[in-house]
Amino acid sequence: MGAYRLLLAVLVAVSHMGKTFMGLNPGVIAVISFLIISGFVMTSLIERNYKAPEKVGLFYLDRALRLYPQFLFYFVVSCAVIYFLLPGTPQAAELTLRNIAASLAIVPLGFYMFGAAGSWILPPAWSLGLEMCFYLMIPFLIIYRARGVAFALSVVVFMAACLGFINTDLYGYRLLPGVLFMFLCGSYLYKAQPKDLAIAAGTAVVAALMFAAIMAGWIERRPFNAEVTAGIALGVPAVYLLTKLRFHRIDEFLGNISYGVFLNHYVVMYFLHAVWSVAYDGAVVATVLALSLLLSGVSYYCVERPALKLRHALRAGAKYGVGRPLDRETAA
Known part of the structure; x- marks a missing residue:
């Protein structure tokens, strides 16, 4: 799944350079796959290492060790x-103590639209705030077997947003109540029983039908409802099939650098805007991606890997007791 994750990060970067595909924002479609992957990986992680109320705190520490090292590096x-x-730019105006403090907590980034944090210091990081909200909930949904109720309630919120009864962008894409079921589609794909697989597959089919209806004009097109439904329809089968592939070191490497690309492409864009202010034609897009990939490789080996050792030790202690070896991390 590593190559897929890197492709998704590249699509997010390309979308931030103003590129679309058939009138659709590829970055939004990619983010939905990220949510589905997160649901799958977090369920695997909790089931294997943290499936007990007393271990939830360790799960949160595990996730902090995953998100923070490169986030802090690229934020600085x-x-x-x-x-x-x-x-003198809008970005510079956000360099206040309040915005910086809120951003460092990550969760407020997911609520930037309400003024909880700035959105221009590291723009892609808003979705990390959304991820954090999911991390806070998912251990309890799994431990207390509440995924079904949460899934149903989230679908209701999403449908209301998609059809325009409530704000489509906020509740159909950016806030947890409307997208929790997308995370849970990935969760249901982990060791999927027939019922779980039917829920995920059925969701993908309904999303595909809704996408077709939106593009045909039968459902009014609203901010990102076409991209989100397309993302669900494409992401569920893609993640399901990719989880069946065997481990490969090249795929692992590509996955390892995907997080850095997701975080750093705006930093590269800011730098190039300051020293080489040109339109994002093919050459500039290629330059941004090349520099982003290079920086991501450096930050993974210099920043991420030391924290990875701590995460492995944490999981070993949570699952087996200190000193017992841990299985290879699959996708986080």
């Missing part, structure tokens, strides 16, 4: 680039 780099190279 972005602040430096903005401060020194982009003075």
